[in-house]
Amino acid sequence: MINTEAVARGKYYIGLMSGTSADGIDLALVDFSAQGKQPRLVASFYKSYSAVIADKITSLYQPGNNEVDRAFHLDVELAQLFSQAINALLNQEDLSPKDIIAIGNHGQTIRHRPSGDNPFTLQIGCCQTLATLTGIRVVGQFRRKDMALGGQGAPLVPIFHQQLFTQTSAANFVVNIGGIANITFLPEQGSNQPVLGFDTGPGNALLDDWFTKHHSSSADTFDKNGAWAKTGQIIPLLLEQLIQDDYIKSAAPKSTGREYFHLEWLEQQLTAFKEVTHSQPETVTNHSANIQATLLAFTAQSISNAIRALTPQAKVYLCGGGVHNNALVDALRSRLTASDTAFEIKNMQALNIDGDILEAMAFAWLAYAFDQGLDSNLPAVTGASASCTLGSAFLP
Numbered sequence: 001m002i003n004t005e006a007v008a009r010g011k012y013y014i015g016l017m018s019g020t021s022a023d024g025i026d027l028a029l030v031d032f033s034a035q036g037k038q039p040r041l042v043a044s045f046y047k048s049y050s051a052v053i054a055d056k057i058t059s060l061y062q063p064g065n066n067e068v069d070r071a072f073h074l075d076v077e078l079a080q081l082f083s084q085a086i087n088a089l090l091n092q093e094d095l096s097p098k099d100i101i102a103i104g105n106h107g108q109t110i111r112h113r114p115s116g117d118n119p120f121t122l123q124i125g126c127c128q129t130l131a132t133l134t135g136i137r138v139v140g141q142f143r144r145k146d147m148a149l150g151g152q153g154a155p156l157v158p159i160f161h162q163q164l165f166t167q168t169s170a171a172n173f174v175v176n177i178g179g180i181a182n183i184t185f186l187p188e189q190g191s192n193q194p195v196l197g198f199d200t201g202p203g204n205a206l207l208d209d210w211f212t213k214h215h216s217s218s219a220d221t222f223d224k225n226g227a228w229a230k231t232g233q234i235i236p237l238l239l240e241q242l243i244q245d246d247y248i249k250s251a252a253p254k255s256t257g258r259e260y261f262h263l264e265w266l267e268q269q270l271t272a273f274k275e276v277t278h279s280q281p282e283t284v285t286n287h288s289a290n291i292q293a294t295l296l297a298f299t300a301q302s303i304s305n306a307i308r309a310l311t312p313q314a315k316v317y318l319c320g321g322g323v324h325n326n327a328l329v330d331a332l333r334s335r336l337t338a339s340d341t342a343f344e345i346k347n348m349q350a351l352n353i354d355g356d357i358l359e360a361m362a363f364a365w366l367a368y369a370f371d372q373g374l375d376s377n378l379p380a381v382t383g384a385s386a387s388c389t390l391g392s393a394f395l396p
Contacts, residue, residue, distance in 0.1 A: 010101035012042060014089065014136075015364030016082060018108040018125065020179030020258045021204055021321060022057040023221075024048035025085045028360035029093060032368045038164060039365060044357040045089040053081070054221075060110040061258040071110060071124060078108055079129035086134050097135040102393075104367030105130060105140035106359075112257040114152040121153045127394040135396045139367040142390040146377045151384030154255035158184040158197030158381050160362035164353065171314035173307055174348075175332075176359065177203040177322025179258055181303050185310050194380035196310065198252040201245070201302040202261040203322050206295045209263040214288045226327025229296040232289030238273050242298045243305070245269075253383035266295075300331035313342035319355030323347055366390060 015028040027045040034040065049057070056074050060067065086103065090096060107123030114121065127140035143153035161174045161184040171191075174184040181203035187193035204222065211223040223229055242248075247256055270291070299322070307316065316336065322328050336343040348355035369376040375387040 009098055011099050012095075013101050013364040013367050014086060014103045015360040015362065015367070016086075016103055016105045016107075016125075017360040017363055018078070018082075018106065019321075019359065020109060021208065022049060022054045022108070022179075023321070025082060026357055026360040027085055027089050028357045028364050029089060029095075030361055030364040030368075032365070038166075039361065039368075041354065041357065041361060043089065043093050044354065044360070045085060045092060046356075047081070047085040047088065049081075053077075057108055057110065058258070061262060062264070071122075075124040075126045076129055078125035079127075080133065082125055082130050083133035086130075086136070100136045102137045102139050102367045102371065103130065103134065104142075104363035104365070104370075104391075105138050106142065106363045107140060109257060111259055112154065112255065113259075114147065114154065114255050119147060121147060127392075131394040131396045137396065138394040139370045139391045140394065141392045142363070142366050142376075144392075145388055145390055146382050146384045149377075149379075149384040149386055149388060151377065151379065151382030152253050152255040153382065155182045155184075155197045155199060155381065156366065156377065156390070157182075157359060157362040158195055159376055159378050160365045161197075162186060162195055162378075163365065164351070168315075171311055173314055173316045174358075175303060175307075175316060175318050175320075177299070177303070177318065177320040177325075177328070178359075179203055179205040179208070180256060180261065181299060181320075181322070182255075183303065183306055185307075185314075187311075195378055196252065197378070197381040198306070199255045199257075200306045201248050201256065202295075202299055203320065204299075204325070205258055205261050206263075206266055207292065207299065207325075207328075210266065210288070210292055210295055213263065214292075223292065223325070226296055226325045228289055229292040230327050232287060232291070232293035234297045235290055235294045237277060238269075238291075238294050239297050239301070241273055241276075242269060242294070243301060248302050248305075253381060255382075296325075296328055296331055300328060300335055303332055304335035307336065307343070308341060312340065314344075316343050316345045317348050317351065317355075318345065319348045319358045321356075323355055 017026045029043040031040040107125040111122045127138045131138040147153040169189045171188040172186040184197040370391040376390045
């Protein structure tokens with residue numbers, strides 16, 4: 001329910017995002033006051049996680065010992081870190097809690113099971129603790145109502161992307177390459193096609209996991225610019241096997257997470273590959289850089305296949321951490337610029353939008369939509385049985 005007093009006195013919304021890469025907290029300070037115009041990003045803030053916190057998060061992606069205690073201690077600990085980041089943003093912009101209408105808190109996904117019996121999703125980073133510590137109303141738990149309506153609860157950002165592209169007539173894609181990659185398809189105006197969006201498969205997740213396994217002494221937790229991948233050679237038969245994964249081949253609506261695409265999944269794929277091909281230790285699969293090159297190609301091809309299946313021509317706007325991996329962007333570009341297609345590939349900066357903060361902006365919009373009573377899910381995207389207003393409010 002809208003808090004009319006907060007809306008009357010406040011100026012801005014804050015969107016908070018902590019993604020599956022578990023690298024840190026993204027905050028977006030957003031102004032929605034200009035009616036009929038695009039939301040305005042006022043400021044942003046990023047706070048990286050310590051290695052200890054990142055490990056606590058990623059260790060919960062898979063079943064393990066003492067999960068409940070670990071998860072809900074971390075639920076409160078993350079809320080404390082979120083509040084520290086919020087306060088740092090307010091100090092940076094010389095603002096106080098009364099200037100903020102609400103915080104849209106995505107939280108940290110630690111488990112996403114959108115199919116099977118009794119599907120569920122779990123995001124931690126306690127909304128009530130965050131509201132109490134900051135003195136600001138929090139809108140969160142955005143995924144649950146969509147799932148209650150039979151939807152996947154994800155992805156939620158395509159409806160926000162739709163708000164950003166109201167002035168364009170051509171078909172557009174927004175491709176977010178985080179730990180998991182997802183696409184939003186915005187058909188050309190006048191088309192009978194609906195807005196679509198889904199997770200295509202791994203983004204940086206497997207690349208980061210494989211790099212970290214083979215560079216345990218490195219201060220880096222990811223392959224900068226794909227430099228290591230570029231020293232290897234793609235293994236075509238392995239790439240073909242990865243592309244045949246059940247999730248990659250499944251039809252949308254669909255969503256996935258790090259509980260599916262993880263290092264154990266990759267190890268199983270490599271074991272199966274060696275059994276089928278009768279590979280010996282001295283063959284190319286024993287060269288870890290070749291695996292990295294193949295994983296990079298896997299991410300690029302799974303994204304490009306999903307795009308090409310929807311239309312042969314469109315503008316494609318890239319965002320997310322994967323945009324900073326030049327080798328990955330080049331691989332995606334080469335797959336989308338074949339002779340039978342007409343894709344124009346750009347970063348979100350081409351629209352004067354910071355692609356690194358786009359998801360955080362989306363959760364600021366979801367809080368705004370909650371206050372305005374706007375529909376904020378897209379049944380064509382999530383598979384929900386109805387449109388609805390997402391989220392629940394938590395008061396200080």
